[in-house]
Amino acid sequence: MSTVIRQAAMSSTGSRPGRPSKRARAALGTCAGIVIVLVMLFPLYWMLDASFMRPQDLVSLTPTWFPVHGTLAGYRSVFSSQGGHLVVSLVVSLGTVVVTLVIAAPAAYGMAKLRAPGRRALLFALLVAQMIPGIVLANSFYIVANSLGLINSPVALVLADSTLAVPFATLILHSFLRGVPDELGEAAAIDGASRLRTFVSVILPVARNAVITAGLFSFLFAWADFLFAVTLTSQDNHAPVTVGIYRFIGANVTQWSSVMATGVIASIPAALLLVIAQRYVAVGIGSAATKD
Amino acid sequence: MASVLSVKAPAAAAAGAAPGRRRRRTAWRAAGFVVPAWIYVLCFYVYPLVSNVKMGFQNYSISSFYTGSAPFVGFANYTALFRDPQFVSIVTNTVLFTLGSLAFQFALGLALALFFRRVFPLNGVLRSLLLVPWLLPLVVSGTVWRWMMDYDSGVINQTLLHLHLISQPIPWLVSTNTSLVAVILVNIWVGIPFNLVILYGGLQSLPEQVFEAAAIDGANAWQRFTRITLPMLRPVILVVLTLGLIYTIKAFDIIMLVTQGGPANSSQTLTTYAYNLSFNQLLFGQGAAVGNILILVAIVFAAIYLRAVRDSGGDRR
Numbered sequence: 169m170s171t172v173i174r175q176a177a178m179s180s181t182g183s184r185p186g187r188p189s190k191r192a193r194a195a196l197g198t199c200a201g202i203v204i205v206l207v208m209l210f211p212l213y214w215m216l217d218a219s220f221m222r223p224q225d226l227v228s229l230t231p232t233w234f235p236v237h238g239t240l241a242g243y244r245s246v247f248s249s250q251g252g253h254l255v256v257s258l259v260v261s262l263g264t265v266v267v268t269l270v271i272a273a274p275a276a277y278g279m280a281k282l283r284a285p286g287r288r289a290l291l292f293a294l295l296v297a298q299m300i301p302g303i304v305l306a307n308s309f310y311i312v313a314n315s316l317g318l319i320n321s322p323v324a325l326v327l328a329d330s331t332l333a334v335p336f337a338t339l340i341l342h343s344f345l346r347g348v349p350d351e352l353g354e355a356a357a358i359d360g361a362s363r364l365r366t367f368v369s370v371i372l373p374v375a376r377n378a379v380i381t382a383g384l385f386s387f388l389f390a391w392a393d394f395l396f397a398v399t400l401t402s403q404d405n406h407a408p409v410t411v412g413i414y415r416f417i418g419a420n421v422t423q424w425s426s427v428m429a430t431g432v433i434a435s436i437p438a439a440l441l442l443v444i445a446q447r448y449v450a451v452g453i454g455s456a457a458t459k460d
Numbered sequence: 461m462a463s464v465l466s467v468k469a470p471a472a473a474a475a476g477a478a479p480g481r482r483r484r485r486t487a488w489r490a491a492g493f494v495v496p497a498w499i500y501v502l503c504f505y506v507y508p509l510v511s512n513v514k515m516g517f518q519n520y521s522i523s524s525f526y527t528g529s530a531p532f533v534g535f536a537n538y539t540a541l542f543r544d545p546q547f548v549s550i551v552t553n554t555v556l557f558t559l560g561s562l563a564f565q566f567a568l569g570l571a572l573a574l575f576f577r578r579v580f581p582l583n584g585v586l587r588s589l590l591l592v593p594w595l596l597p598l599v600v601s602g603t604v605w606r607w608m609m610d611y612d613s614g615v616i617n618q619t620l621l622h623l624h625l626i627s628q629p630i631p632w633l634v635s636t637n638t639s640l641v642a643v644i645l646v647n648i649w650v651g652i653p654f655n656l657v658i659l660y661g662g663l664q665s666l667p668e669q670v671f672e673a674a675a676i677d678g679a680n681a682w683q684r685f686t687r688i689t690l691p692m693l694r695p696v697i698l699v700v701l702t703l704g705l706i707y708t709i710k711a712f713d714i715i716m717l718v719t720q721g722g723p724a725n726s727s728q729t730l731t732t733y734a735y736n737l738s739f740n741q742l743l744f745g746q747g748a749a750v751g752n753i754l755i756l757v758a759i760v761f762a763a764i765y766l767r768a769v770r771d772s773g774g775d776r777r
Binding site: 193194195196197198200201202204205208209211212214215218226227228229230231270271272274275277278279282283284285286287290293294295296297299300301302303304305306307308309310311314327330331334338363367388391392394395398399410413414417424427428431434435438439441442 | 489490491492493494496497498500501504505507508509511512515520525572575576578579580581582583586588589590591592593595596597598599600601603604605606607608612613615618619622649652706709710712713716717731734735738739744747748751752754755758761762765766
């Protein structure tokens with residue numbers, strides 16, 4: 169995918185002058201593309217716009233297209249009312265990254281390089297696991313968590329959220345490690361390194377980019393989770409920010425600027441991911457569909 | 461494997477170990493890396509699935525949490541569902557939601573994918589910006605759309621009124637006639653990036669020569685699209701539609717944030733209904749029964765998907 173993007177970029181910048189009609193067509197394409205992006209991303213602009221608005225602008229009967237009378241009141245109320253939720257989300261998401269990578273990275277290595285027995289069955293199981301409706305898992309998780317006294321516990325939420333990330337992370341790491349030359353691990357083995365040592369000090373550093381990508385996506389999946397969060401937390405002070413937003417709009421429908429400010433802050437990890445790992449995002453979306 | 465053995469053979473011979481034994485030990489040691497994943501699969505996917513199937517046959521309610529027992533009741537949960545007059549309309553909603561979302565996500569995603577095949581400056585940047593709706597937490601997207609679809613202050617109604625396209629505000633979220641359309645619209649928006657990326661990838665993998673040959677033979681753009689692009693893209697189309705279906709049928713966040721299935725169940729789907737039964741009415745047995753219906757649907761389409769992946773994978777490798 170990345171090579172495809174690179175090719176497209178090269179051929180677009182490399183168009184030679186002297187064919188004005190072609191250049192005009194290209195310019196038209198860019199204009200149309202910009203319009204499409206503006207339309208598709210309008211809801212995001214509208215969130216940003218509303219997050220700076222004063223209460224009287226929010227209920228006015230004409231849209232306030234630009235926050236000319238902008239105020240940070242919405243953001244101030246976020247940190248007083250949603251700060252706790254953001255901390256819970258951060259803790260749960262980081263925990264999910266750790267659990268996911270601890271399960272996924274060794275499994276991917278075992279399947280891709282060590283030819284572990286039953287690797288096809290495991291790949292298949294993970295592919296199918298992604299398709300299980302979350303509500304089915306939530307039903308059982310709730311009953312187990314309830315009997316173990318883990319409702320409102322971040323531990324339960326980390327484990328539940330990891331079910332969103334483990335298959336994806338394993339598949340993405342597996343397909344990366346398949347491309348790593350065998351000689352790398354063999355050289356380490358000849359030098360007398362154990363398999364575990366080879367994995368930790370040779371394979372993981374080589375696979376750094378794939379590990380980072382898998383980790384970022386795991387973070388994002390856990391950060392965005394709503395179903396497990398709303399079913400496994402009953403007390404407000406233990407709820408992640410997605411549930412915070414949900415209960416907030418249930419309780420105060422008029423305070424849209426604070427709700428939107430919360431939305432903006434809750435979107436920051438996604439924005440960071442797009443900036444840091446832009447190349448991998450398209451791969452990430454595609455990998456679920458094309459990997460066997 | 462052969463190369464591993466050949467490299468290791470001298471060392472093994474020196475140590476005096478039989479190659480067969482070493483090979484077994486190798487496999488056994490490799491298994492150590494995948495055992496945690498197997499245990500994980502059993503605990504976090506297989507066990508919940510099995511227990512959900514079992515719960516569908518049990519009278520699992522709030523009292524079960526205190527007594528710790530849930531009597532088996534056969535198909536009582538299912539008959540209760542099917543006798544509920546609302547159930548038919550919830551199934552209808554689910555079908556409309558899924559087909560409506562899929563059809564438009566796919567059509568718009570394909571149109572955008574075809575558009576982005578053209579060569580123009582900023583193509584890559586614009587395409588990756590279009591991924592943002594996919595990356596955003598669904599709760600955030602749902603919240604924004606709920607605000608945009610507000611009856612009085614929502615930007616959609618205000619704009620339509622200003623353009624004189626409507627004379628009355630549309631009660632998007634508060635009328636039983638429009639709530640389902642509203643959540644479908646939001647879900648289409650959410651799903652376009654996914655369709656765009658996969659279909660674009662599929663288009664890029666088609667050999668350019670075929671199109672050039674067809675153009676030389678005098679095929680016009682529409683003929684090239686229907687006679688060449690669509691047939692050659694068929695495996696990718698099958699993948700994107702079945703995956704889209706599996707994701708759409710379990711859509712939860714958007715509906716919960718935008719309408720909560722209301723008003724009067726008018727935008728309730730099987731997924732949100734299962735949640736309501738289990739977690740609002742505390743009828744876990746019936747909730748599990750609805751979940752089992754969803755599992756059945758998922759199995760059917762997962763089988764289609766896996767076949768499609770196998771077919772298209774054969775071309776690629």
